[in-house]
Amino acid sequence: MPTSNLTQPQKEALLKTTLTALDRKALRGVPHDWATLPQRVARLSAYDPDLLRVAVRFCGSSGLLVGYSENEQQFRFEELSTLGVYLAYGAAGRVVDTGSMLVYKQLFRMFK
Amino acid sequence: MNLMPYEQEVALLDCLKQTLGFDRETVIGHTLRWDELPSLHPQLAGYDPGTLRFYVSMLAAAGFFLGFEDDGECFSIQRGAYDYLSMPGHLSPPLYRRYRERGIGKVLFEGIVLSGLLIWILRTLAALLSSHG
Numbered sequence: 384m385p386t387s388n389l390t391q392p393q394k395e396a397l398l399k400t401t402l403t404a405l406d407r408k409a410l411r412g413v414p415h416d417w418a419t420l421p422q423r424v425a426r427l428s429a430y431d432p433d434l435l436r437v438a439v440r441f442c443g444s445s446g447l448l449v450g451y452s453e454n455e456q457q458f459r460f461e462e463l464s465t466l467g468v469y470l471a472y473g474a475a476g477r478v479v480d481t482g483s484m485l486v487y488k489q490l491f492r493m494f495k
Numbered sequence: 496m497n498l499m500p501y502e503q504e505v506a507l508l509d510c511l512k513q514t515l516g517f518d519r520e521t522v523i524g525h526t527l528r529w530d531e532l533p534s535l536h537p538q539l540a541g542y543d544p545g546t547l548r549f550y551v552s553m554l555a556a557a558g559f560f561l562g563f564e565d566d567g568e569c570f571s572i573q574r575g576a577y578d579y580l581s582m583p584g585h586l587s588p589p590l591y592r593r594y595r596e597r598g599i600g601k602v603l604f605e606g607i608v609l610s611g612l613l614i615w616i617l618r619t620l621a622a623l624l625s626s627h628g
Binding site for chain 1: 504508556557
């Protein structure tokens with residue numbers, strides 16, 4: 384497997400980058416060629432196509448991508464699953480959590 | 496590159512998630528040898544420990560298992576992902592996407608405006624009800 388030599392943080396970064404790069408409206412629901420994926424999606428251009436294929440397929444088979452299907456030449460997906468979204472935007476989400484909690488607390492005081 | 500058939504990979508990952516993610520008696524919080532893993536479930540028996548190690552480490556990298564430790568011979572998992580997803584303080588996926596697409600300022604502004612509108616409606620209703628009472 385091309386990912387066997389990666390460390391655990393590198394695997395995490397690969398999956399996070401792959402999911403974030405794929406979460407574009409223009410990429411959902413349309414077929415993508417395995418061979419041209421790094422050229423078509425700019426954020427993935429640094430990755431080896433074989434490595435990307437393993438990562439994208441894993442995202443599909445583990446349920447991080449919803450509506451995933453593939454053949455030898457192409458793959459497609461419908462959207463990111465719940466856990467896929469958390470994995471892709473987890474760090475950013477915590478910022479929203481903190482901000483939202485402050486707003487909720489303020490509104491609660493006002494209403495009280 | 497030798498990839499297993501896609502349907503087989505889905506079945507293997509589902510089995511690993513179920514077997515490792517919920518088993519508090521023998522897996523979660525315990526240290527296991529990789530060569531013990533095939534004996535944990537009949538569906539895992541046909542796979543060599545190296546293949547299982549690869550998929551378990553990928554599942555851990557994806558956040559399905561938390562507190563994953565691997566020294567090459569043994570591994571341990573501290574928590575399953577479903578515990579993580581049920582923790583308080585996590586926003587819904589649509590709100591995460593909205594944050595990414597619109598930015599935190601707009602999301603918070605919309606939240607404040609909508610909450611203010613809701614409070615105004617509730618206060619008006621309460622005033623109407625009290626004046627009639």
